[in-house]
Amino acid sequence: MTNGFLIDMDGVIYRGSELIPGARQFIVELLERDIPFLFLTNNSQRTRRDVATKLCRMGIPIEEKHVFTCAMATARFLARQLPGGTAFVIGESGLLQALHHNGYSIVDSNPDYVVVGEGRTLSFELVERAVQLILGGAKLIATNLDPNCPTQNGTRPGCGAVVALLEKATGVKAFSVGKPSPVMMRAARKELGLEAANTIMIGDTMETDILGGVQMGYRTILVLSGSTRREDLNDYAFRPDVVVNSLADLLTPDEGLRNVLACPASLDGWPSTTSVVA
Numbered sequence: 001m002t003n004g005f006l007i008d009m010d011g012v013i014y015r016g017s018e019l020i021p022g023a024r025q026f027i028v029e030l031l032e033r034d035i036p037f038l039f040l041t042n043n044s045q046r047t048r049r050d051v052a053t054k055l056c057r058m059g060i061p062i063e064e065k066h067v068f069t070c071a072m073a074t075a076r077f078l079a080r081q082l083p084g085g086t087a088f089v090i091g092e093s094g095l096l097q098a099l100h101h102n103g104y105s106i107v108d109s110n111p112d113y114v115v116v117g118e119g120r121t122l123s124f125e126l127v128e129r130a131v132q133l134i135l136g137g138a139k140l141i142a143t144n145l146d147p148n149c150p151t152q153n154g155t156r157p158g159c160g161a162v163v164a165l166l167e168k169a170t171g172v173k174a175f176s177v178g179k180p181s182p183v184m185m186r187a188a189r190k191e192l193g194l195e196a197a198n199t200i201m202i203g204d205t206m207e208t209d210i211l212g213g214v215q216m217g218y219r220t221i222l223v224l225s226g227s228t229r230r231e232d233l234n235d236y237a238f239r240p241d242v243v244v245n246s247l248a249d250l251l252t253p254d255e256g257l258r259n260v261l262a263c264p265a266s267l268d269g270w271p272s273t274t275s276v277v278a
Contacts, residue, residue, distance in 0.1 A: 002035060002198065003035070003194075003198050003200050003219075004036035004189075004192045004194045004198060004200070005030065005035070005036070005037040005199075005200050005201075006037070006038055006039070006040050006185070006188050006189070006192075006199060006200070006202070006213070007037055007039050007040065007053075007201055007202045007205035008040055008041070008179075008202045008205065008208075008209045008226075009039050009051075009097070010033060010204075010226065011203075011204035011205070011225060011226020011227055012202060012203060012204050012225065012226060012247065013027075013039070013055070013060065013247075015225070016225070017058075017246035019058055019059060019198065019244050020225045020247065020248075021159055021246060021248050022247040022248025022249070022250075022251055023060070023062055023247050023248075024059050025059055025063075025064065025247075025251055026247040026248075026250060026251060027060050028061070029251070030060075031061065031248050036183040036193070037066065037192070037196065038066060038067070038068045038183070038188050038191060038192060039051070039055070039062070039066055039067050039068065040069075040179060041067070041068075041069050041161075042070045042144040042146050042178040042179050042208065043069070043070070043094075043114055043118055043149065044069060044070050044074070044092070044094050044117030044118050044143040044159070044179045045091070045092045045093070045095075045099075045117070045118045045119060045206075046069070046093070047069075047071075047093060047094045047097050047104070048069055048094075049064050050066050050093075050094065051069065052064045052066065052273070053068045055067075057225060058062065068147075068187075068188045068191055069094060069099075070117075070143040070144045070177060070178030071094045071095040071099075071100070071181070072098050072141055072179070073143075073177050073178065073181075073183060073184035073187050073188070074095070074098065074099075074115065074117075074143045074177040075095075075098035075099045075101065075102040075104065075140060076102055076187060077100045078099070078102065078113060078114060078115070078141065079102040079103055079104065079181050082112055082113075082140050083103060084103050084104070084105075085103075085104055085105075085112040085113065086104065086105045086110070086111045086112050086117070087099055087104050087105075087106060087107070087111050087112065087113045087114070087115045087116075087141075088107060088108065088113070088114045088130060088133050088138065088140075089106055089114075089115050089116075089117070089209055090102070090104070090115070090116045090117065090119060090122065090126055090127075090130060090162060091115065091116065091117030091118065091143070092117065092119045092120075092121070093144060094117070095115065095117040095139050095161075097186075099115070108129070109133075110136075111133060112139065113140075113141050113178075114130050114134050114138045114139070114140050114141065114166070115140055115141045115142075116130075116135050116140070116141070116142050116145070116159055116162055116166065116174070117143040117144075117159055117165050118149060118158060118159050120156075122162060127166070127169075129146040129158075130166055131166060131169045131170055134166060134172050135170055135172075140166060140167070140170070140172050140173070140174040140175070141175055141176075141177065142159060142160070142163040142174040142176040142177070142178070143152070143159055143173065143176075143177060143178050144158075144159050144160065144177070144179065144208075145159065145160035145163060145174075145176045145178070146158040146159055146160050146178075146208070146230070147160040147164075148161065148215065151261050159178075163176075169184045174256070179208040179209060179212045180207070180208050180209075180211040180212030180215060181212070182212070182216055183200075184212075185212045185215070185216045185218070186212070186216065189216070189218075196216060196218060197217070199213075199216070199218040200213075200218060200219045200220070201213030201216075201218045201220045201221070201249075202221045202222070202223065202247070203220075203223070203226075204222065204223050204224070204225060204226025204227055204228055205227050205228060206222070206228055206232065206233075206238075206240075208212050208238050208239045209222075210222055210238070211238060214238045214239075214240075215274075220240040220241050221241065221242045221243075221244065221250070222242070222243045222244075223243075223246050223247060224238070224243065224244070224246070225245065225246040225247075230243070
């Protein structure tokens, strides 16, 4: 069976508004060779259509079907847990649309769940209401636990920061669905119709992309074009299978590295993290 790819975006495909060298060529090769892939994002703000449009405008010629968000994973998870349920939401259109698409109603009182995602419209009034609802029995769900989000204007608090506030105020632990949760990692693999042995996770973050892949038994490729530095690897008990500077290194054989597109069915023969592509 052909391998398929789960690919993080920020730090792998682009930084800010700039494409990372090699990213477009890598995706074009996947499309031309009909190799399955999904972009995975822990940002619940945008719908999959919005994300696809953003990437297309940056020169990555993909469709909606190539995008899988933590909002989608969260909504599908809740629909399986409690079909036709209700939710009080701290978040924006991507999360709201995903919940509606999966049969959920958004309510202000007596919800089954309080669901927290990214957003720029957070107010203390929303937080106070969420606390009251959680203490009243609503289950606390996080689309992800990322503590912050990189933006063009710098770093801002992420979903995890808001969730931590609610957990502290209520004493209730949130259930998180986004990366590295196996809920999202498994759902994305099944979306591609792949087995774990044929799934390769490409990301720039050890705590989410690589950890999630390792826990699921996927092969993992860490790119150093984002948040993780080479020296950071010594801080972790787990390791990626391959470390490269950027996606461009996967297009040109180097130091025995096989071209991933010329041999899509195997990563055998690729350098381990003890022989990192320089």
